[in-house]
Amino acid sequence: MNLKKTLAAVLAILVYGQIAMADDIRLAVTTSFHNSGLSDVLLPEIKADLDLEVKLLVVGTGQALRLGKAGDVDAILVHSRKAELAFLEGGFGTHRREIMFNDFVLIGPSADPAGIAGVKTAVEALQKIAGAKASFVSRGDDSGTHKKEAMLWQGVKGVGDVPTQGWYRAVGAGMGASLNTASGMNAYIMADRASWLKFGNKGDLTLLFSGDPVLFNQYAYLPVNPELHPHVKKELAVKLENWLAGPKAEKLISDYKIGGELLFTFNAK
Amino acid sequence: MLQSETAQKTVHNTILPLTLTGAIAKIRGKTIVGPINLTIGPQGFTIVMGPNGSGKTTLLRLMHGLQRISGGTVTCGLPDAQARVRQSYVFQTPIMMRRIVVDSIAYPLRLRGVDKKTARTKATDWAERVGLGHALDRPAPVLSGGEKQKLSLARALISGPDILFLDEPCANLDGRATREIETILRQAQAEGTRLVMATHDMGQARRLASDVVFMYGGCVHETGPATAFFSGPTTPQAAAFISGDIVE
Amino acid sequence: MNEITQGLAEAGRLIFSLDPDLLEIVALSLRVTLSAVVIASAIGLPLGAWLVVNRFRFRRHTIAVLNALMGLPPVVVGLVVYMLLSRAGPFGVLDLLFTPTAMIIAQVIIITPLIASISHQTIRDLWAEYHDLLISLSATRRQRIAALLWDGRRALLTAMLAGFGRGIGEVGAIMIVGGNIDHSTRVLTTAISLETGKGNFAFAMGLGFVLIALAVLVNLTIHSLSRTERASVW
Numbered sequence: 001m002n003l004k005k006t007l008a009a010v011l012a013i014l015v016y017g018q019i020a021m022a023d024d025i026r027l028a029v030t031t032s033f034h035n036s037g038l039s040d041v042l043l044p045e046i047k048a049d050l051d052l053e054v055k056l057l058v059v060g061t062g063q064a065l066r067l068g069k070a071g072d073v074d075a076i077l078v079h080s081r082k083a084e085l086a087f088l089e090g091g092f093g094t095h096r097r098e099i100m101f102n103d104f105v106l107i108g109p110s111a112d113p114a115g116i117a118g119v120k121t122a123v124e125a126l127q128k129i130a131g132a133k134a135s136f137v138s139r140g141d142d143s144g145t146h147k148k149e150a151m152l153w154q155g156v157k158g159v160g161d162v163p164t165q166g167w168y169r170a171v172g173a174g175m176g177a178s179l180n181t182a183s184g185m186n187a188y189i190m191a192d193r194a195s196w197l198k199f200g201n202k203g204d205l206t207l208l209f210s211g212d213p214v215l216f217n218q219y220a221y222l223p224v225n226p227e228l229h230p231h232v233k234k235e236l237a238v239k240l241e242n243w244l245a246g247p248k249a250e251k252l253i254s255d256y257k258i259g260g261e262l263l264f265t266f267n268a269k
Numbered sequence: 270m271l272q273s274e275t276a277q278k279t280v281h282n283t284i285l286p287l288t289l290t291g292a293i294a295k296i297r298g299k300t301i302v303g304p305i306n307l308t309i310g311p312q313g314f315t316i317v318m319g320p321n322g323s324g325k326t327t328l329l330r331l332m333h334g335l336q337r338i339s340g341g342t343v344t345c346g347l348p349d350a351q352a353r354v355r356q357s358y359v360f361q362t363p364i365m366m367r368r369i370v371v372d373s374i375a376y377p378l379r380l381r382g383v384d385k386k387t388a389r390t391k392a393t394d395w396a397e398r399v400g401l402g403h404a405l406d407r408p409a410p411v412l413s414g415g416e417k418q419k420l421s422l423a424r425a426l427i428s429g430p431d432i433l434f435l436d437e438p439c440a441n442l443d444g445r446a447t448r449e450i451e452t453i454l455r456q457a458q459a460e461g462t463r464l465v466m467a468t469h470d471m472g473q474a475r476r477l478a479s480d481v482v483f484m485y486g487g488c489v490h491e492t493g494p495a496t497a498f499f500s501g502p503t504t505p506q507a508a509a510f511i512s513g514d515i516v517e
Numbered sequence: 518m519n520e521i522t523q524g525l526a527e528a529g530r531l532i533f534s535l536d537p538d539l540l541e542i543v544a545l546s547l548r549v550t551l552s553a554v555v556i557a558s559a560i561g562l563p564l565g566a567w568l569v570v571n572r573f574r575f576r577r578h579t580i581a582v583l584n585a586l587m588g589l590p591p592v593v594v595g596l597v598v599y600m601l602l603s604r605a606g607p608f609g610v611l612d613l614l615f616t617p618t619a620m621i622i623a624q625v626i627i628i629t630p631l632i633a634s635i636s637h638q639t640i641r642d643l644w645a646e647y648h649d650l651l652i653s654l655s656a657t658r659r660q661r662i663a664a665l666l667w668d669g670r671r672a673l674l675t676a677m678l679a680g681f682g683r684g685i686g687e688v689g690a691i692m693i694v695g696g697n698i699d700h701s702t703r704v705l706t707t708a709i710s711l712e713t714g715k716g717n718f719a720f721a722m723g724l725g726f727v728l729i730a731l732a733v734l735v736n737l738t739i740h741s742l743s744r745t746e747r748a749s750v751w
Binding site for chain 2: 652660668669
Binding site for chain 1: 713
């Protein structure tokens with residue numbers, strides 16, 4: 001009876017279960033943090049130092065905040081100050097600890113049809129893109145990056161609060177997927193520096209503008225409120241926070257470079 | 270009371286006689302067969318004859334409970350469901366399960382809760398009785414037409430039915446296979462099984478019948494002992510049928 | 518074109534180096550989808566047979582709904598399962614979210630209508646053939662279902678393989694309920710999605726070829742073990 005043998009084999013595979021693990025904690029992080037590759041550096045060190053398995057849920061800031069609100073993760077690491085403060089105000093988190101920052105950059109076709117290279121401010125750059133009606137890809141997914149971009153557009157004249165013209169393409173996707181789209185369309189896009197440097201499908205795109213302080217991108221760590229969700233791992237969340245804000249993390253973050261470029265600036269206090 | 274119980278047992282614990290009273294079969298509101306008044310007595314070999322479309326198959330199905338009855342009654346002293354367990358049916362086109370021969374024959378016993386080993390042993394006996402001893406492990410669907418019908422017979426007889434209905438079992442078979450099947454049927458009759466068979470084959474009918482039911486236009490047109498029927502049919506349609514004329 | 522050949526090369530490298538991360542991902546993919554197929558079959562096959570042998574008032578409607586559910590969007594299933602298993606949801610206390618179990622649950626919901634619907638069609642044909650015999654033999658309803666499932670087993674394997682195909686290639690639902698956590702809930706499809714997001718097309722393609730190879734391998738194994746190609750006669 002071959003069928004029985006097959007079934008037995010299938011069952012054997014199913015019986016093979018999960019191996020019990022050491023302490024673990026669920027941390028929702030933004031795609032930019034993960035795509036930068038920094039998590040691959042930090043996680044093994046955390047495991048070694050704290051014997052703590054950090055299970056990363058790589059999502060957009062919006063979804064990360066939702067996961068925290070529902071108590072489906074123990075802490076979140078995101079970069080959208082306004083949304084974070086609202087999160088705390090709602091009582092969903094205990095506090096907010098700033099860890100590090102990176103910055104956003106404007107990417108575009110190397111020919112730079114809108115001529116944004118060399119302008120003074122980010123808003124000015126966007127104004128030029130709008131003026132040239134050059135294709136611009138927006139995350140459009142309510143992520144931290146998208147929120148920052150939307151904020152900048154508010155200062156741009158002649159497009160309303162958020163552009164709705166044909167050259168403005170809101171793709172509703174993560175950083176990587178949006179970069180893929182921009183690469184395919186040879187369009188302008190705003191991205192975090194880390195994601196951009198790690199991105200493997202640059203095509204004709206190049207970094208055209210950076211350095212405006214308004215583009216700084218602060219990452220903060222927020223433990224989920226245990227009063228609201230008694231099951232969250234409060235002690236482990238604190239342990240992880242102290243490590244992330246500690247000297248070991250400072251050294252690792254400050255040493256993490258791609259192509260000689262510093263990706264994150266440690267600023268935890 | 271006591272006497273009648275004893276009498277029934279001597280006729281091998283039978284559900285017979287089987288009686289149809291004003292039995293009617295309708296399909297989509299149209300009467301196909303009936304009303305039929307007929308008694309299948311405790312012993313013998315009844316041959317059901319009649320032209321195509323005269324209702325032979327429907328009559329058999331009605332008696333076996335495969336055809337829902339739309340009027341009148343079919344009674345045999347037991348409720349329908351229990352009665353059917355003690356009946357068997359052989360279809361004109363053999364229905365072959367996707368199993369090997371021995372398991373196909375054993376299936377009715379398995380349904381009755383007989384354990385696999387016992388059922389297989391009995392099925393092997395029956396396969397040998399019907400001449401399928403060489404093919405025990407062959408898939409039933411790949412047997413020849415004659416072999417399939419022999420399997421059907423073994424499967425129908427293994428449960429020791431009181432009555433066996435056969436719907437033109439030899440319609441598609443050659444002379445040799447037909448003879449082999451007739452031998453099996455005679456044995457079954459000798460062992461006390463009541464047989465009711467529809468057939469078109471006049472020679473077969475003469476060889477086997479103890480009595481005849483002649484169907485015409487959905488009704489029992491003529492019925493009686495075989496000798497009387499074949500030597501002196503009382504209706505012109507039966508006479509024409511026997512002589513080989515086309516009966517309209 | 519270049520990236521496709523790179524992807525093939527990458528797939529070759531991944532397979533022949535027996536990359537431990539890859540093996541882990543493949544093992545989890547198989548574990549999740551095979552579990553889901555087994556559970557969905559345990560529900561879907563008898564359901565398909567039951568719908569064949571039973572006549573009841575809303576039978577046609579039930580079958581129509583079942584057929585429609587075959588096209589259930591995985592993302593929606595994922596979202597619903599997420600909301601059910603979320604700490605804020607009714608089954609939050611079970612702590613199943615972001616575990617392989619959650620992924621299996623989502624896939625069972627996606628696959629079961631497919632298996633039930635295909636098996637219903639297969640069994641309906643077999644029932645048409647067996648109907649008179651099984652009624653004549655006074656088989657009970659349960660015995661009829663058993664006979665149809667057993668005798669139709671080889672054709673029903675096709676239904677199960679279709680379920681496997683839908684499950685192993687599914688990403689929308691398991692991404693949401695599994696979370697694509699490294700070394701925990703990452704499977705081939707979510708890994709492909711992740712690598713695509715990083716712009717690592719060659720690596721993503723490599724994983725994609727591994728996925729296709731895996732699906733082909735499972736199909737061939739099942740077919741050769743069960744000799745499905747003879748299903749028409751036997």
